[in-house]
Amino acid sequence: MPNIVVVGTQWGDEGKGKVVDVITPHVNVVVRYQGGNNAGHTVVVGREKYVLHSIPSGILHPHCRCVIGCGVVVDPASLIQEMEALVQRGVTLDGSLFISKNAHLIMPYHPALDRASEAKLGSRRIGTTGKGVGPAYVDKAARVGIRMADLLDERLFREKLEINLAQKNRILREIYDAQSFNIEEILNPYLRFAGWLAPYITDTALLLHRWIESGYSVLFEGAQATMLDIDHGTYPFVTSSNPVAGAACVGAGVGPRDIQEIWGVAKAYTTRVGAGPFPTELHDETGEEIRRRGGEFGTTTGRPRRTGWMDLVALKYAARLNTLSGLVVTKLDVFSGFDRIRVATRYRSQEEATFDRFPYHQSVLHHAVGEYDELPGWREDLADCRTPSDLPVNARDYLRFISEAVDVPITLIGVGPGREQVVWGDAVPEQFAPERQAA
Numbered sequence: 462m463p464n465i466v467v468v469g470t471q472w473g474d475e476g477k478g479k480v481v482d483v484i485t486p487h488v489n490v491v492v493r494y495q496g497g498n499n500a501g502h503t504v505v506v507g508r509e510k511y512v513l514h515s516i517p518s519g520i521l522h523p524h525c526r527c528v529i530g531c532g533v534v535v536d537p538a539s540l541i542q543e544m545e546a547l548v549q550r551g552v553t554l555d556g557s558l559f560i561s562k563n564a565h566l567i568m569p570y571h572p573a574l575d576r577a578s579e580a581k582l583g584s585r586r587i588g589t590t591g592k593g594v595g596p597a598y599v600d601k602a603a604r605v606g607i608r609m610a611d612l613l614d615e616r617l618f619r620e621k622l623e624i625n626l627a628q629k630n631r632i633l634r635e636i637y638d639a640q641s642f643n644i645e646e647i648l649n650p651y652l653r654f655a656g657w658l659a660p661y662i663t664d665t666a667l668l669l670h671r672w673i674e675s676g677y678s679v680l681f682e683g684a685q686a687t688m689l690d691i692d693h694g695t696y697p698f699v700t701s702s703n704p705v706a707g708a709a710c711v712g713a714g715v716g717p718r719d720i721q722e723i724w725g726v727a728k729a730y731t732t733r734v735g736a737g738p739f740p741t742e743l744h745d746e747t748g749e750e751i752r753r754r755g756g757e758f759g760t761t762t763g764r765p766r767r768t769g770w771m772d773l774v775a776l777k778y779a780a781r782l783n784t785l786s787g788l789v790v791t792k793l794d795v796f797s798g799f800d801r802i803r804v805a806t807r808y809r810s811q812e813e814a815t816f817d818r819f820p821y822h823q824s825v826l827h828h829a830v831g832e833y834d835e836l837p838g839w840r841e842d843l844a845d846c847r848t849p850s851d852l853p854v855n856a857r858d859y860l861r862f863i864s865e866a867v868d869v870p871i872t873l874i875g876v877g878p879g880r881e882q883v884v885w886g887d888a889v890p891e892q893f894a895p896e897r898q899a900a
C-alpha cells in the first residue's frame with residue numbers, strides 16, 4: 462500500500478482535515494509531522510462537528526492509529542483538553558494515539574513571548590495565532606527546548622525549566638515589559654500533564670518503521686501550508702516550521718523512499734489569515750461574498766480570513782516544491798451561482814512587469830498583483846455531485862484549467878462540508894478509491 466503526504470498548497474485552511482478524514486479509511490496510520498495547535502481542523506461526521514488542533518483527524522476512525530511526530534510542538538494543556546473532549550464523545554485513544562518522545566513542548570512562556578513580540582512589532586506584526594509555536598521552535602533550534610520525554614523525568618524537567626525560566630523571565634520583563642512566571646505555577650500543572658500523557662509517549666519513529674515494514678499504509682498530515690513554510694513561503698509572514706512535503710520525513714522520522722504519493726490541497730479560491738503578501742486578494746463585495754459563503758473564519762482564532770481568487774502562480778510553485786502527484790480542490794461548491802470566475806495566471810509587479818513564476822524577492826512579491834483569465838461560472842448546486850460527470854460542464858472546465866496549468870491530475874474534489882460530499886477525480890490511484898473498484 463502506498464504511503465501518502467497530504468500538504469496544503471496555499472496559505473493554510475484548504476480543508477486538509479477533511480481530505481485526511483476522507484482518505485483515512487484507506488490507510489492504517491495518520492501522522493502529523495509539523496506545526497502545533499496553531500492548526501485547526503474541522504471535521505463534520507454526520508451531525509457532529511469536531512475541531513482538532515494537535516491530534517490528527519484520523520482519530521475519528523476506530524481502525525486508525527494516530528501519531529504526533531517529533532516535528533510537532535505540543536502544548537500539553539491544549540492537547541489534554543482535546544483528548545478529554547474526544548474521550549467524552551466516545552473516541553478511544555488508548556492504542557490509537559502515540560506521541561513522539563522527541564516532540565518539543567510549548568511552555569506557558571512561549572505564548573507569552575509570542576504575544577509580547579507581536580505587540581512590540583506593532584504594524585509590522587506577523588499576525589500569529591498567539592499559541593507560542595514560533596518561540597517553541599526558537600528554543601528547539603537554540604537547543605534549550607524541553608521535550609516530551611523530559612516530562613517523564615521530574616528532576617531533569619525541573620532543571621531544564623529553571624534554566625529556561627531564568628532567561629525567559631528576563632526577556633519578558635526587561636525587553637517586553639511583560640509578566641514573568643514563577644517555577645511552581647508551571648511545574649505543578651506540567652507534572653500533572655506528565656501523568657496524563659505518559660502512556661502515550663513513545664519512540665514513534667521506531668513504531669512507524671515497524672508498521673511500514675509490516676505493510677501498513679501511512680498518511681502524513683501537514684499543517685499550515687506551502688506558502689507559510691519558513692524556508693519556501695512568504696517569509697517573514699510564515700509559520701516557524703516546514704509544512705512542505707519533504708518535511709514529512711524529518712517530522713515523522715521516515716526516509717524519502719517511504720513516501721509514494723503526495724497530494725496537494727487547494728481551495729477553489731484562496732484565503733489567508735494574518736499579515737503578508739496575497740497577490741490575488743479581493744477587497745470588494747466578491748471577496749466578502751466568498752468569505753460569507755465559504756464560512757471563512759479561523760478555526761483557531763475566529764479571525765475573518767482574507768479572501769481572493771485562485772492563484773496559479775503560487776499553485777505551480779507549490780506543485781514543484783512538493784512534487785505533487787495529485788491535486789485536491791476543495792470548496793468548489795462555494796462558486797455555485799457565480800457568473801464568472803477569475804483565475805490568476807500571472808503576476809504584475811509595481812514596475813508593470815508581468816511574470817508567471819513565483820518571484821524570488823520579498824519586495825517584488827509584496828507589490829505583485831494577479832493578472833487574470835476569466836472562466837464562465839455555473840448556477841447548479843454541487844452538494845449532491847459524487848462523480849466527475851455529475852459536475853456542471855463549467856465546473857469541470859474550471860478544474861481542467863487548473864489541473865492543466867499546474868500539470869498535476871486532480872484526485873479529489875470537495876463539494877460540501879460533509880464527509881460524503883466529495884468527488885473522486887479520474888486520476889485517483891485505485892488504492893484510495895475502493896468504491897470505484899467495486900463499481
Ligand code: IMP
Nearest residue numbers: 473474499500588589590699700734735
Ligand atoms: P504562527 O504559526 O502562530 O506563528 O503564525 C504565523 C502565520 O501563520 C500567521 O500568519 C498565521 O495566521 C499563520 N497560520 C498559522 N497556523 C495556521 C493555520 O493553521 N491556518 C492558516 N494560517 C495559519
